[in-house]
Amino acid sequence: MPELPDVMGFERYLQSCALHQKIADADVSDDRILKGISVRSLKRRLKGHALEDLHRRGKFLLGRIDGQGWLVLHFGMTGDLDYYKQRQEEPEYTRLRMDFENGAHLAYQSKRLLGEVGWADDPEEFAADRDLGPDAYELSADADAFRERLSDHRGKLKSTLTNQSVLAGIGNVYSDEILFQARLHPATSLDSLSGRDLENLRRTTGRVLRVCGRHGGNVDELPSHYLLPHRERGAHCPRCDTKLKWTKSGGRSTCHCPKCQSSS
DNA sequence: TTCCATGTTCCGCA
DNA sequence: TTGCGGAACATGGA
Numbered sequence: 315m316p317e318l319p320d321v322m323g324f325e326r327y328l329q330s331c332a333l334h335q336k337i338a339d340a341d342v343s344d345d346r347i348l349k350g351i352s353v354r355s356l357k358r359r360l361k362g363h364a365l366e367d368l369h370r371r372g373k374f375l376l377g378r379i380d381g382q383g384w385l386v387l388h389f390g391m392t393g394d395l396d397y398y399k400q401r402q403e404e405p406e407y408t409r410l411r412m413d414f415e416n417g418a419h420l421a422y423q424s425k426r427l428l429g430e431v432g433w434a435d436d437p438e439e440f441a442a443d444r445d446l447g448p449d450a451y452e453l454s455a456d457a458d459a460f461r462e463r464l465s466d467h468r469g470k471l472k473s474t475l476t477n478q479s480v481l482a483g484i485g486n487v488y489s490d491e492i493l494f495q496a497r498l499h500p501a502t503s504l505d506s507l508s509g510r511d512l513e514n515l516r517r518t519t520g521r522v523l524r525v526c527g528r529h530g531g532n533v534d535e536l537p538s539h540y541l542l543p544h545r546e547r548g549a550h551c552p553r554c555d556t557k558l559k560w561t562k563s564g565g566r567s568t569c570h571c572p573k574c575q576s577s578s
Numbered sequence: 579t580t581c582c583a584t585g586t587t588c589c590g591c592a
Numbered sequence: 593t594t595g596c597g598g599a600a601c602a603t604g605g606a
Contacts, residue, residue, distance in 0.1 A: 317584065346602085373585080390585040392603085407603095426603045428585050469595050477595095478586085487584050531584095564597055566584090 316389030316429075316531070317373060318450055318483030319523055323530020324387075324395050325370050328377065328420075331397040335414040336364050337379075342431075347409040347422075349386075349430040356433065359383065360412060369437045371449050372482025376437050383435050390428030396421045441482075450483035451527070454520035461512055464504060471507075471515075472500035472568055483523070486566045487542065492522045494541040499575045500561070500568050545569050 316324070340360040342353045359382040367378040376384040387393075396405050397420050404411065408421040410431050422431060434440035447453075453460050463481060467474050474480055475489040484492065493500050496518035498511065507515070526542075529535040533542045539552050549558050551571035559572045 320584085388585080390602095391583065392585085426583085426585085426601090428602070430586090467594085473596075485584055565599075567582090 316391070316393050317485035317488045318370075319488060319526035319529070320531030321370055321373050321375050321389065321483070322451075322523075322527035323532075324375055324389070325368050326530065327395060327397070328365065328368055328375075331418075332365055332412075332414075332420050333368075334364050334366065335416055335418070337361060337412050338415045339413045341411045341413070342409065343411070344409045344427065346427055347424055347429065347431050349432040351431075351433045356410075356431070359433065360385070371437060371441050372446055372478060373485065374440075374444075374446070374482075376434060376440065383433060384437060384440070386430070386432035386434050386440065387422060388430045388432075390424055390426065390430070392425040393429040394423045396423060445479045447477075447479050447481045450481040450519065451523045453481050454516050454523065457513065457516060460516040460519075461509075464512065464515075468503060468505045470500065471498055471502045471504060473564070474504055475519075476566075484519075486568070487545070488522065488526060490545060490569050491526070491541050492519050493575060494570060495522055497574055497576065500570050541569070541571075 337360045340357045342348065342356065345353050348356065359379060363379045363382055365377045366380045369376045373388060375387045378384050397418060399418050401419065405421050405423045407423045407425040409424050410422040412420045453463060467480060471493060472489055475484050475492065476486060496515050498515065526536065536543055541552065544552050547560065550556065551558055551574060554571065554573050556571055556573040558569050561568050
């Protein structure tokens with residue numbers, strides 16, 4: 315489920331277990347996951363070095379490898395990280411595995427191969443290359459910047475929030491939660507929002523990302539009045555018990571409460 | 579067997 | 593120019 319809050323969880327996870335450990339070896343079991351770097355080159359840059367620092371930008375997690383540059387991880391729809399001690403614990407869909415000198419392993423797994431493992435010389439340069447907007451969580455902390463960024467756009471709320479070049483990190487699932495909490499209808503066009511609505515959206519975005527990020531994307535741990543624990547077909551609004559409505563656009567499904575989220 | 583799925587990218591159309 | 597919607601990608605699970 316990797317969107318920004320989940321990647322926050324991955325960042326904390328790596329921070330707690332994988333930092334400053336020399337990488338003895340690395341193995342790529344399916345090179346379709348690599349973008350812009352060969353297996354050989356990746357291995358060369360990892361081997362004998364250590365992960366020294368982490369940087370998250372939207373849904374991307376970048377890890378600085380001492381003296382080499384930045385390892386880029388994107389998790390697609392089904393990516394995950396796993397640090398483990400015994401080789402036989404290796405997860406089934408591991409695509410990149412690092413073996414540390416201390417005998418532990420780190421697996422980047424991706425069941426559907428929709429993520430990517432890549433390389434960057436510099437995080438800012440990387441973000442510019444990929445046309446990534448500012449990180450959604452950081453942007454939500456700055457009222458002026460948030461307003462300016464969004465006022466350039468006229469599209470619908472849902473598609474703008476999930477547009478990574480406008481702000482990076484929000485995907486299909488968390489945009490539903492943000493709009494639910496902000497009581498805004500996903501199809502509302504941005505230019506119809508008042509300054510007050512926009513400020514409400516900013517605060518809500520920050521709060522939802524913070525709260526969800528704290529749980530590292532574990533939906534079951536969220537407060538019961540959150541939408542996500544109830545986001546399934548046939549479910550009812552946790553606030554007013556109205557049946558939740560599902561719509562579809564661009565191949566992605568959106569869930570909202572027809573009563574709480576007024577269309578404007 | 580068919581449909582659906584949290585990711586991105588590309589294309590054609592308004 | 594901008595935004596939208598659909599299809600494609602690869603694969604598994606219900």
